[in-house]
Amino acid sequence: MALINDFKILQNKCVKYYELLNKEIPLVNPQESTSAKARLGFYLFMIENICNVKDITEQVELITDLEFNRCLYGTGVDDWGVDAVHIDYEENNINLFNFKYREKFSATKGQGINETILSAKFVNSIIHEHLNGLVGKVKAKATEVIKCLNSDQVWGFKLYVVSNEVESVSAVHDHLGILRDSYGLEVIPIALPYIAQMMSIRPSPINAKLVLDVDALMSYEEHQLASSKSYIARLRSSEIVRVTCNNPAIRDKYDIEDLSSLSDVKLDFGVLFDNVRGFVLRSKYNSNITTSLKEEPSKFFMYNNGITIVAKSIKSRSINGGKKFILELCDFQILNGGQTVRTIHNFNSDDSSVISDYLSKSEVLVRIFNTSSDEKNSVNKIAEYTNSQNAISNIDLKSLSSEQIALEQYLEDFDIIYSRKMGDIGHSETKEYKHKIAMDKFGQVLFSIQGFPDKASNEKQHIFGKYYLQVFVENFDISSSPEIIDRYYSILREYSLMKEEGVQPLELKYYYALYIGTKQVTWSIGNIIRFLEEILIKYDAPSEMSIPRRMIQLKFKNFIDDELTKMDT
Structure with a gap:
């Protein structure tokens, strides 16, 4: 409600x-x-x-x-x-x-x-x-x-x-x-x-307790002298419902015998705050997960990729003469497997009998990493690498990379929201921000400035794939980013003002204006736009070819270069 x-x-x-x-x-x-x-x-x-x-x-x-x-x-x-x-x-x-x-x-x-x-x-x-x-x-x-x-x-x-x-x-x-x-x-x-x-509001720390049989749990230490352990576990889907629900008392109650009390609990979406996919309303993969749970619950463990959890700390102790273990997860997040968790909860809400008839009979592989001694960057790498095997776009995957997180933090100091995920509106509820730019849009802006305005629109995925290191590492200085973003939005405003002159705004035009500005640093934005509009008229192309189709041609970009060279000689 x-x-x-x-x-x-x-x-x-x-x-x-x-x-x-x-x-x-x-x-x-x-x-x-x-x-x-x-x-x-x-x-x-x-x-x-x-x-x-x-x-x-x-x-x-x-x-x-x-x-x-x-x-x-x-x-x-x-x-x-x-x-x-x-x-x-x-x-x-x-x-x-x-x-x-x-x-x-x-x-x-x-x-x-x-x-x-x-x-x-x-x-x-x-x-x-x-x-x-x-x-x-x-x-x-x-x-x-x-x-x-x-x-x-x-x-x-x-x-x-x-x-x-x-x-x-x-x-x-x-x-x-x-x-x-x-x-x-x-x-x-x-x-x-x-x-x-x-609504992406960073949640309060979420905790839960689990009891597992010895044969359902395997511990892992990075090296023998490590002070903290991580775990690989086999959990019933009904337990996934319990530990991720929005009732803290139920999350701590590891000895529930009557599963019917879990039939009406809801997912606490706070556990998915750091998930690469953010909030996914509908997904074509969800129906497959539900089908597996309903038709072959006993084989769900084999069909599902599992869930990855990171916790700030994990406390463990043996009980029942060493036959069982209690795990206490403190401040945990689900980095991978968010769709599985959401679908399990949605399936549970279909009918009160689902929890006992299906979810209690299916199991999920769960990796639980203790990040108490790790830097934030290690958590991001866990998220990036464990998600890289799934059907996630390059853009979403790279939102977890250290370069993108560093950009977000750097631009925050310049009152610019760098939106890596959906719903980002800055770190502060009270700060007045100058701009908000999406991560994928900034990639297109950088690619254009670096000499590829013709590819910036129709090769956006490749900017975060095969061109990623070139765009964000090799040819990029983070200190230039505030000025680049200011210039991009200045171009947008200038195009908006020039609509009265009959100049039509277009995404590809913004990218070319940025590119031309790197060649003619003394030109005003208005002069750059007028030059570009003249080029579009002058460029020899079939009349039926649309403006966007002309502008994605390497031939068009080379034509601009030639015209600029003539002006310099």
Whole structure:
């Protein structure tokens, strides 16, 4: 059950998102009241956490809502009941959003079905390919969705109904069934209780106690003189539920005989704070985990990769004549296996019989590392290496590297939020930050400055793969990062101001402007932009070739180099 404090925490977080937006892309119609600011920030916060889009400028491009665009640009168009459209080309998902932000907390009011039905207008126009009446960004997004649905690829089609109300509309509501059956649209309601789990607030230390048979536990010491031990254990899934639940008393009660008391406990999301994946709302791997638990619980140990835990300290003692051991985990975190833990809890919530019929009969491999004598960097390496065997993007994996953590800490001193994971809004709740830049966006910025603006957009994954050492280690001085970020956002602001001159902002243009600035250090940003716009006109390319397609060609980048060389001679 969501409480009023969850409502207030969310409001404060959303206001921060609004303030960062207003700094990077100043609003034509700035908001005055706290609730009005929070309403706009709510869009950004939810898009970041659901779509894993951390860059503010990219988030804004997804938003079709009339009122949001009117506040930002001074004008907007009818959104046809859909407030944002995100097309995930990596996972083949089309995500539509319907947002509703309530200004006042109500302990009794939940989501209404009418808000969801409003989105049917946009969905109907897509399914029947009738775009009459749609204009601007809304029409462009609808056209893009239709192109995906008409392709040979299989696409997921989802509508997220998102509000800060205390209760979500039932996913099995008859009206939602009509949307699902008529349009093949999966409706996913999200309300305050679920949002409260997303909010990244560093948890209080989480502790738990375990009892294990001798044959289910193996200790490990890095060397014979080491003062602390780590362990590899075989744990029942029901014990995973107990030690990761949100009830401290149950986490310490290692001798529970009646498992029914575990059937209604919830996951304490604080144990996943340092998990590489952060908060994952839906995952294609979760269904496989549930199937294994339900159909072959006794073989789950063989099918699952296991869980990795780090604890600040581990106390152990033998009991029952040395036949069992008690482990006391102090201040522990799950670094790897977060999806397994989440899915076990979700499965447990399906029915009161699950805990005894399935989870008590399945086991999981658990590695428990004692980090009492390790530096933070060792913990990050454990997280990075144990996650590297799973289906995690290079970007998420590198968020744990020492270079990225050092960047986050360094930029904090310059009042810049370096967002390594979803939901990052800085270390301080009170500090006024200048910028927020996503880790992947900064990688693209560095790659452009280092001479590859043509590759920065369509080779983003490679920046954190085969180019990683080149970009972040060999050709990078951390002391230059604040100035680089300031210049990047200055370019964004200049493009925003020049829209009145007919200059259209574009991500690739930002990267080229950064690159040109390294060649012509005395030019103003305005002069750089005008030069680039002239080059785009001058460059010989087929008329049907779009501007972005031209700019990702090495030939285009070489053409710019040649033009710059002519100007210097």
